[in-house]
Amino acid sequence: MGAPTTFIRLFGCNMRCVWCDSVYTYEGKYEEIAIESIAAKAAYLGGSVLSVTGGEPFMHDELGALCDALSALNKTIKIETNGTLWQRIDAKVHITVSPKPPKYAIDDRIAKAANELKFVVDTELNEAILLRDVFRAIYDRGVAPTLQLESNKADSLARALKLQNDLLDRGVSARVLPQLHKLLNLPYISPRSQKSIS
């Protein structure tokens, strides 16, 4: 939170979460952009973090090639994924897995590669899901779960704090976080992104 970050949104998703706030990433228009052009624009925009998100990035066969091109910029590269798909990615790329309802199923290989595990606290999420073996194995590697409020709703906060407390009783220390950009009403597009690349 707080780091100047360039988001690279890849079109298409293999899921349809009821509370998805990025429907435009799998419905409507998209633009095909060469990997070299994406890397050039990311370099121009600056910032220390490049976040490859979607939609679902792992749907794209060129994801590895995109990450390789971005790695040359010497920034922190992150991928945000629902965790249902997998392909081999440079080990230096930080992978945030956000399992989605109703199944909260993730691929075994991405479970081994996950650097971060983030759950949206909706009415479906419960302690039994959070304590599944597949997730406990990730906590045991030192990756604490993040409980992110659904649209910063008050009832989501109450559920998140209860889940945090219940997990503490089981020896798991979870973080509770709001959606900061919504809380502060931050713009999605920075003034810098409006300028053309010269």
Ligand code: SF4
């Ligand atoms: S996985 Fe993400 S992008 Fe896809 S439908 Fe769910 S919230 Fe939306």
